[in-house]
Amino acid sequence: MQRIRDLLECVWPAALEAAKWPFRSATWVAALTVVVRRDGGDLDRTRRLGLARFERAVRAEVTWRGKTRPCLRIVRRLFAALTDTAGVVAHRPAVFEELEWTLADWDDARSKLTDVEARMVSVLDELEVTALVASIDGLSPVGAAAILAQTGDLTRFTSARAVVKHAGLAPRERKSGTFTGKARVTGAGRPQLRVAAWRAVWGCLQTNRVYAARYRHLTSRETNRLTPTQAQTAVAAAILRQLYAVVTQQRAWDPVIAAHGTNTWRETMGVTAA
Template sequence: MEKYAGIDIAKRTHWMCVTDGEGRFLMEPRPYGNDADGLSRMVADLDLCGGDVAVGMESTGCYWRSCYKVLAEGGYPVSVINPVVTCAERKSGNLGRAKTDRVDCLVVADALRKQGIAPTPSPDADAAQLRDLCRFRRAVSESMSRAKIQAVALLDQVWPEYGKLFSDKFGDSSRAVLRRFALDEMDADGLADDLRGASRNRFGAAKASDVLESLRSTCGVPATDALRLQLRLLLDQLDFCAAQLAEIDAEADSLLDAVAPTLPTVPGVGRATAAQIAAEVGDATRFRDAKALVAYAGLDPTRRQSGGFDPDRNRISKRGSAHLRRSLYIAAQASLRADCEFRDFYDRLRARGYSHRYAVCAVARKMLCVCWALMRSGEEYSRDRHRARGKAPEGASPVDAG
């Protein structure tokens, strides 16, 4: 007899039910703590159902991981389900507007039963580490961006003309000036010495004079001790984040060599971006073809037509991994600066009247197909080989082009 267990994942308490092949309860919904005792009891209850139970759970945050580990070690096939799938199941079912933990676990079981979702393989250890590192890297990078925004907001109050002095407010030379400003040590000789060191003798006394003249004539509000303290702490935060990013990149670089060493050979894909793509894709062989991976990234086309409205431009679904989609979009934009088939593909689409963003999304999709092939084969990128694979047929939508 077919048996399906649905688990509603939460931070502290999971709920699980078991149904038969007709959707009838073999075990009513029960709560289980997200701890060793609770998960052991969950395995024991599944054993009481006679074993041979297909288990499904939503990929809710990070809270599904320990549950997945315990059930997989117990010998149960576990399918980690995209919440988009369970949301569609809820709308198509007869559960009305009810949304409780007891109902949610039944929705998961029904989705597993009706759609025959395949078990999710255990992630490769190196790929799992790389994924955690890359997502943490993004969090650190976002913290760095927020600190820069706060620092600029402070400067706009006390020294609004500062942006005219340096092309990069947070480059080495500019930071040397901001450090002295935050400490209220803006003497000409010391400032000139710091500028020489930070700029490798590109700047010196003349630049220091320009800086001091700008400061003397500023229309900004007085720089109070509180504002200077905030600026100094924000600069410390930027230095700390930069050191963290360097350490993360070094570790991710070594993991990339074990997971997908040939990805950086793709035009526009640097080592940091390659690590992010490899981390999100994981085991490329789990995707039956490139189109399945494109859908996983949310780069597959979706059609919106109603009545007399029938647009001639398909949009991407954006239903998959936002992390992967973002990395590919960045890589696609970078590839446009290179002499490669991605740039040629982009130019053809633009010549046919498609917008910049639309064409970049098409390039990102094409690039993902190339990355999938390289991750499966272990080969390095070859312009001649992949040029022939990626040409869009006449009249085809660029989102449909491979």
């Protein structure tokens, strides 16, 4: 994505302004693909197609990419950008050729990623734990599979804390003689497990009310207030503990149990523990 952005900024910067988040938009990617593959950087020739034919070509590309229909607002903005002369116009043919190769590589990488993620989830299906791990709000089956790929069979751990220590997310005090320092995350353990747990944090903070409330509490409390990074680390450790619990106990995730029934969370969320 960065390579495509760099190339467009050199020869056709107006294309990047056709969508707010261009690389997240299937319509924008499809429209750019049509422009790049059709006329090799000759934007005037593409413009002579007319808006209606351009929309049909983009619609076909969007359908090929597995989407139902394009966002016509983005299509029309990109079509209007065909008249823009900003950038190094003389280099457009060569740069658009490289763009075509880069888009092909990107499509290939995304196809392989989709295949790998499908196989990851199929392993969870075989183990009959997909519904259990997906019961944790904000944790996708792919995210859970990435974590379990690093932990292996969770039943081999004696406790949830052992899983957290295995990831290197358990805080430990630094002691030397009579000196006792602050408790810090050790960093020992499996780095890839830490990465998988860390990535799971972002989805959980967006959609999981328990972890979002815990994050707000940790970063706003008066005593021992944590930095955002420290709070995210604490949430990552909590996700590992809850994943261990639901898998080993074969019970769906319970937000009240996950919140440990604390008054802080109940007051924040307006929930009464059973």
